[in-house]
Amino acid sequence: MNTSAPRRVLAFLRNTWRGLTSMRTALVLLFLLALAALPGALLPQWSLNRQNVETFYDNHPTWAKVLDSIGAFNVFSSVWFAAIYVLLFVSLIGCLVPRSAEYLRQLRARPVRTPRNLERMPHHAAGTVSLSPDEMSDFARRRLRRWRVAENTEQDGTRTFSAERGYLREAGNLVFHFALVGLLITVGGDQLMRYEGQVVVQADGSGFCNSGTYNYDSFDAGLTVDGTNLSPFCVRLNDFDVRYLHSGQPERFHADIEYQSGEALDNGNWKSHDLRVNNPLRTAGDRIYLTGNGYTPIFTVTFPDGTQRTKKTQWQPVDTTTMLSQGATKFDRPGMSNEQRRHNNQLAITGLFAPTASLDGKVLSSRFPALRDPMVAVDVLKGKLGLAGDTGQSIFSVDQSLIDSGELNRVARENLAVGETIRLDDGTTIRFDGVQRWANLQISHNPFQRYVLVFAIAVVIGLGASLSIKRRRIWLRIKPLADGSGHTDENASAAGGGGASVEIGGLARTDQAGYGEEFTKLTDELLGSGAEPTAGSSGTDSPGRSS
Amino acid sequence: MVNQTLSDLSDMAFATSVVIYILAMLLYFAEFASGKATGNAAENAEPARATVGAGGVATKEPGSGPVVGRLEPEPRKPWSERFGGMAVAVTVLGVLVHAFSLVIRGVAVGRVPWGNMYEFGSAICLVAVVAWLVVLYRQSRAVRKPTTAPKLRGLGGFVLLPATLLLFLSGTALYATASQLQPALRSYWIWIHVSAAIVSTGVLMFAGVASVLFLVRLRSENNPTDPGRIGERLPSSQVLDRFAYRATVLIMPVWTFAIIAGAMWAEAAWGRFWGWDPKETCSLIAWIVYAAYLHARATSGWRGTRAAWINIFGLAVMIFNLFFINIVISGLHSYAGL
């Protein structure tokens, strides 16, 4: 009633913020993140494998529709996934800022005073030593050299030490969490600036220049990339070969490429690179990978008027274990001035290619992926292919609707070994000249990736420090041993021979696990120091060990 | 290129090690079953070894007549303890034979011995068993052990049980004949990334077992009137919790490193450092679950039981990642092969 509306809003906001930045919320959000990522691992994803998603659609049409509509096939770009990690990172930053401030404050603060009752501490030890309180203090000081120590003398002459160690733990923890934020930012930045393209290159010295997106077969890029500022370089593929084991398993892919970038683009110098799987070419800020390969059957068509055309069009492997491939090599009829007639006299050679032929009757299949006994089984189609301006057409097949409508007709079906020829009714001959290989190159540009790596390394280092270092405290209370003669404590310690009683308490601030060993060792040393009163000599950290 | 003789030898050693592990497991369980239940008294107060074996098989008094054919001059230790001693010795033997099998496999194929599911299933178990021996060794040293040696030793069976199961699975359903790696796997990264993943999985398996036992023990501690038969023989819940925590904490940076090394390898092999491949995704999920475990340990109300459940869930994700993702889901990692 007496709180005003703005105040209540403020209070609400403050509570929300506190709730959001609490450990409990972080825990719940972490869980949610793990849970939300799960469908991304279990269900096929559009971005990874369209085919699997389509298969899923075929098998479970209704489910697929529901799942797709909530983004289950696109988890990692879905709104709800983003919402979870954004909330988590907001929570993280809200948690980190005050923690960093608190850490800086602690770095300047003295260790807390020695508590009155050390027996209550999780770790506790007590004993007497033959050293005088002065000597014992000296010894303790040296033994605790690597600790942050605050000394105190209480009114009755009792000396206390409070020591603390392991400040790096919190530093590691902060580095770790900040590095996570850095990771998120750099990965996000990379998403905006990246590009990736695919291009097929024939292994006959053909090349590719990264001068524009039109040179690619497919291209995918972040929002800030418009394709005008690609890293300038050129590559050409001189040779490509694959070594297979007897089983047909590939043993090695190897592309012999040459490239030029930077100044070399102007002076025409080419450098060579041995492009293999696991050994990409890195140049001009881009990476070039070998991601696929296949065969290109070469056909020469001799038209009735004697003109010849030779074409090398890549065919697509349909079975990667035998490299049986399919494709369509398409020809325009040369020397026909009439546009209409030319378009109705196009040729397509479609069918299968086997690197190592195996015939079952006339049906061709492949026995082995290497080029041992190449053969094609082709249909020759004549008619209208719709080449000009028909952008949607696949280079691996002909438009089935043109066959269905009768605009494209089969004029021959034949199996050809290298050098063999088909003769069509109109006198056209088609020769299977031979085979060459092609390779698929992927060009990747990820300008932020090195920063991602830097943060990833910081994550590991921070985590390691945070998990291996313990923040721990130790307290000592050193009292002169009462010798019963009524001397003041001052005198007793000045006399030097009276010995001292030492009480030690220990506390690990973060997790108790593992402090016990160090504490035991430390107290053994401290309390054992009476056994061998060499504490005055320098250099020995451990004048005597108990037991 | 594959040396068949060596590969056969490796297979034989593998089978032998499984048999040895089973024997060791039975011995551990024999010790465990004949050990005395300590109820719920704080362990640390219990004098070391003094009470072990009271509930075991009765041992003969040294003076009750000579035992024919026996050359043991010393008074005999209680049965349970002897089982335990044998169990450890047999485990060590198993580890040696197992390691031999892995090394010889590597020599036979001339590459790292973790190129397919069978091989890394085997390697993971080796790590888990070695982790167990290391814990046992460290705990039996010095005065600072948080629990008595025999009592801890009795846990060996619970480590060997899942390890033997996984080994059996690897050696049968997942078995792959020795062969060359495919090109994508031929990289020095296989040494770095896969070995880090194997070590992490092995140690996390140990941590998961500790968390399961923690829950069992906690149940018996909370019901003193009706203690479970297993629960009452286990070390205190504190000790078990600490094992789980320390193992996880030790290995978390390694697991993080394994994922990052995997990303670096993917950058060289697949053209991107991260692509949400199912295996990558699932590894990240497991990592997040373990991060949640560490958070839970620092959040009041989440420490004991809930944290233990999170740790077990983490192990479940790891195992799921190992089997289901590799076998059922098609992704870039599927070539790991069966």
Ligand code: HEM
């Ligand atoms: C992006 C999500 C996060 C991840 C992946 C993550 C991960 C981790 C990991 C692996 C640890 C254990 C290692 C260490 O102690 O340094 C840890 C500890 C810790 N995290 Fe986070 N964290 C996240 C977010 C948060 C948030 C939002 C908070 C604050 C509410 C937070 C607070 C803490 C604290 C206080 C510790 C120390 C626990 C201890 O002392 O054992 N974290 N975190």
